[in-house]
Amino acid sequence: MLHYPLRLKLGAIAALLFFAAALVVVGLVAWRQHALSESVGGNAVWHAYKLDRDTVELRSFLARPDPAAKRPLLALRIRLELLYSRLHLLKEGDITRLLARIDIAEELVEQVESHLDAMDAQLRRLESLDAGARSQLSSRLEILGGVTERLIIAINGHLAEATTRDRRALQTLYGVLLLLILAMSLAASLVVVFLFRESRDNAAARRELETLSRELEVTAQRAESSSRSKSEFLATVSHEIRTPLNGVIGMSDLLQDQPLPVKARHFADTIHDSAQRLLELINDILDFSKIEAQRLEFEERPFDLAELVDGAVALFAPRAQARGLRLACDIDPRLPVRVVGDAGRLRQVLLNLLSNAIKFTEQGEVRLGVRALSDGTVRFEVVDTGIGIAPESQRQLFEPFQQGDPSTARRFGGTGLGLVISQRLVEAQGGRLAFESEPGRGSRFCFALTLPEATASEVAADASAAAPEGGLAGARLLVVEDDPVNQQVARAMLERLGCRVSVAEAADVALSWAAREHFDLIFMDVQLPGMDGLEATRRLRARGGWSAELPVVAMTAGGPSGDQARCLAAGMNGYLTKPLFQQALVALLHRHLPRGEPPPSADSPLEAATLSSLEESLGRQGLTALITLYRHQAAEHLAGLEQALSGGVARQVEYLAHRLKGESSSLGAVRVAGLASQLERLGAQERLDEVALALGALHRCLALTLTALEAWTSGE
Amino acid sequence: MSIGFIVRLLAPLLWLLIALPHAQAHTHAQPTPLPEPTGRVILTLSGDIAHPNVGGEAHFDRTMLKALPSRIIETHTPWHSDKGRFEGPLVRALLEAAGADGDCLRIRALDDFEAQAPRSDFYDHDVILAMSRDGEPLGIRDYGPLFVVYPFDAHPELLTEAVRFRSVWHVERIIVP
Numbered sequence: 001m002l003h004y005p006l007r008l009k010l011g012a013i014a015a016l017l018f019f020a021a022a023l024v025v026v027g028l029v030a031w032r033q034h035a036l037s038e039s040v041g042g043n044a045v046w047h048a049y050k051l052d053r054d055t056v057e058l059r060s061f062l063a064r065p066d067p068a069a070k071r072p073l074l075a076l077r078i079r080l081e082l083l084y085s086r087l088h089l090l091k092e093g094d095i096t097r098l099l100a101r102i103d104i105a106e107e108l109v110e111q112v113e114s115h116l117d118a119m120d121a122q123l124r125r126l127e128s129l130d131a132g133a134r135s136q137l138s139s140r141l142e143i144l145g146g147v148t149e150r151l152i153i154a155i156n157g158h159l160a161e162a163t164t165r166d167r168r169a170l171q172t173l174y175g176v177l178l179l180l181i182l183a184m185s186l187a188a189s190l191v192v193v194f195l196f197r198e199s200r201d202n203a204a205a206r207r208e209l210e211t212l213s214r215e216l217e218v219t220a221q222r223a224e225s226s227s228r229s230k231s232e233f234l235a236t237v238s239h240e241i242r243t244p245l246n247g248v249i250g251m252s253d254l255l256q257d258q259p260l261p262v263k264a265r266h267f268a269d270t271i272h273d274s275a276q277r278l279l280e281l282i283n284d285i286l287d288f289s290k291i292e293a294q295r296l297e298f299e300e301r302p303f304d305l306a307e308l309v310d311g312a313v314a315l316f317a318p319r320a321q322a323r324g325l326r327l328a329c330d331i332d333p334r335l336p337v338r339v340v341g342d343a344g345r346l347r348q349v350l351l352n353l354l355s356n357a358i359k360f361t362e363q364g365e366v367r368l369g370v371r372a373l374s375d376g377t378v379r380f381e382v383v384d385t386g387i388g389i390a391p392e393s394q395r396q397l398f399e400p401f402q403q404g405d406p407s408t409a410r411r412f413g414g415t416g417l418g419l420v421i422s423q424r425l426v427e428a429q430g431g432r433l434a435f436e437s438e439p440g441r442g443s444r445f446c447f448a449l450t451l452p453e454a455t456a457s458e459v460a461a462d463a464s465a466a467a468p469e470g471g472l473a474g475a476r477l478l479v480v481e482d483d484p485v486n487q488q489v490a491r492a493m494l495e496r497l498g499c500r501v502s503v504a505e506a507a508d509v510a511l512s513w514a515a516r517e518h519f520d521l522i523f524m525d526v527q528l529p530g531m532d533g534l535e536a537t538r539r540l541r542a543r544g545g546w547s548a549e550l551p552v553v554a555m556t557a558g559g560p561s562g563d564q565a566r567c568l569a570a571g572m573n574g575y576l577t578k579p580l581f582q583q584a585l586v587a588l589l590h591r592h593l594p595r596g597e598p599p600p601s602a603d604s605p606l607e608a609a610t611l612s613s614l615e616e617s618l619g620r621q622g623l624t625a626l627i628t629l630y631r632h633q634a635a636e637h638l639a640g641l642e643q644a645l646s647g648g649v650a651r652q653v654e655y656l657a658h659r660l661k662g663e664s665s666s667l668g669a670v671r672v673a674g675l676a677s678q679l680e681r682l683g684a685q686e687r688l689d690e691v692a693l694a695l696g697a698l699h700r701c702l703a704l705t706l707t708a709l710e711a712w713t714s715g716e
Numbered sequence: 717m718s719i720g721f722i723v724r725l726l727a728p729l730l731w732l733l734i735a736l737p738h739a740q741a742h743t744h745a746q747p748t749p750l751p752e753p754t755g756r757v758i759l760t761l762s763g764d765i766a767h768p769n770v771g772g773e774a775h776f777d778r779t780m781l782k783a784l785p786s787r788i789i790e791t792h793t794p795w796h797s798d799k800g801r802f803e804g805p806l807v808r809a810l811l812e813a814a815g816a817d818g819d820c821l822r823i824r825a826l827d828d829f830e831a832q833a834p835r836s837d838f839y840d841h842d843v844i845l846a847m848s849r850d851g852e853p854l855g856i857r858d859y860g861p862l863f864v865v866y867p868f869d870a871h872p873e874l875l876t877e878a879v880r881f882r883s884v885w886h887v888e889r890i891i892v893p
Contacts, residue, residue, distance in 0.1 A: 043794075050827075054827070078826060078856060081855065081856030081857045082826060082827050082856060082857075082886065084856070084857030085856060085857045085858065085859055085885065085886070087857075088795075088857060088858065088859070089795055092795065092796050092797040093793075093794055093795040093796065093797075094794045094795075096797065
């Protein structure tokens, strides 16, 4: 009821009120009618008339005496008695109340009574009814007749008036009733009209809403399709740009390896750097478009946090040195060694922040700090002593394509997308990129992420995914690529790594080759003329046998992580973005290529390269001696560690682990070095109970490593 | 209103159920013939009568009427200013004494006024032929000598034009058609 409009409520209330009033009036009319029906008006006239008639009859009885009547006097007396009873009626019955209202009536009734009394007295005196008495009575009756006639007239007149009055009152009541019914009908019709309008308005509003929602839907679809076509356009353009860029970078990479005159080397370096810069720019724009389209994908994999941070800082060390800046890195020792998260994205953010810091700092230092916070998150902080950001520019800092001010763009270059991308990446990982800055003093950018410590099972799963490293030399590779430039780049890069490379320019060619020949790995371009790389992979997998196990790595120009899911769904094992980089290529080959000989069950505890170089410089005998020394030293360190653990001396644990780490690293015993490094951290953080566990693992690993070292020296 | 209406609706039914066997019982259980009047006859029953005493009619004098089962009705009437204490024989007792049958009675007055009353009235209610009011015998000027009195006060629903019309004064003769 409360939601109905006022007019509707008023109409309904009015209709109800009118209805109630009409009921009251109907009640009044009924009561009035009842009163009329009980009125004695009719009776009064009747009795007055009877009185008059009896009087007249008595007189005619006197005038014409019945000769047959035996006792005329008695008959006369009875008739007079009857007349008397009529008088009683007028005086005592309920007619009396009516007569009381007629002025003249009472007087007339009194006259009637006096005449009757007189006649009564006369009759009592009479012995017989003679002519004298007759005429005397008759004349009196004549007078009485006049009186009774006047009484009838008076009563009739009164009743006529009363009737008129009553009728008028009734008419008024009926009029009021009619008016009320009319008003009620009007109110009811208004309510109906209002209801009708209300429902019409509702229907109209609903229709409008439906139309609006349809329009919105169409608009949304249009916007979506326009955004999709924009993304497709970007993907196409990037593909088109990346393909030639792939050639430039690959060729310049190869060129740098050639012996060159100084000037030519400088040109080659410049070409390489410029192409790199261009690629970064395109990557930025692609990243941004993906963020806008909310198509970011994040990995959840264990990685070494310290290694990532050190790596990021190391990348900028030459640039900082060239500008005369101090580049410091400060990692909280309480942080876990391996954490789970998207290392690539984290690195991207850190690199961007560091790059900005170095770009905008003329002198002083740039510092990257990583802290464990009490709420379990990890806080990253990049502090510089650069030019800072003016307060009026701070607001626009995270707006796309905005830089501190227009002059910044001219002076420092860049797209202005770096910070936006960093901010979105941090936000997508559950953090928030904050900053504070003072012009002329420097800036501080910081963010905190939840990076849970990697569990042993996660690390193991990742380790098994990262297949054992093996020699790349002699691996048989098939590159499926239609672009001639990319063909040359891929072939050159892979051959430099010692691989044997076949190049197929179409998927069907590749499939027929793969049916004839055994390959160790296939690089598959995704976009190919005719059958695409995804379909080719599916057919390959469908063949079964070794074809189903053969590693297939996608090569796309679709930008980082663009079609990763589709590639993996098609049965591919890895994913590589063009342009190809030596580092990425090597890492990928290491991951996917099986060892030439039957591979050991676990990954090797030794780094072959280190041992080889040691052997080169020391000779076989020197290496054997070194290994013997290492065996003694390691045993001592382990004993010392056990002692330190039982003594609860954390600093001693840290110290001994540090020494073991150093010795193991120089001998290429990477796994022992890794465990020792972990022990060193645990010691620094005084987590002795975990030290006990790690020490057990170290024992087992050391035994394995020593066996492997023996095998190396005897076998190689 | 509704109760009165239902009573009126059910009255004939009740009559059929109760009054009919009752009446039958009386026609059989009327052994004594009506005695002849000794005083002045003030009421004559004529028509369909089972026990006439004078030439096919049933004549009653004051003594005979007083001998019949009677009732005292204290009531107001539309024709008196005060409440009266009316006394007289029950009409149904009178009808039974005369062996009067028939569904309808014509009650005639001295002034030739005549009203018809259904027999059921006298079985549904204690209707009397009043002979006295407040102990005083009714004279002609007091609506006497006999006056049909319905118990108006006890049954206000009787206060209708029809019943008023049947309340005959100066009753002289009852004709059973």
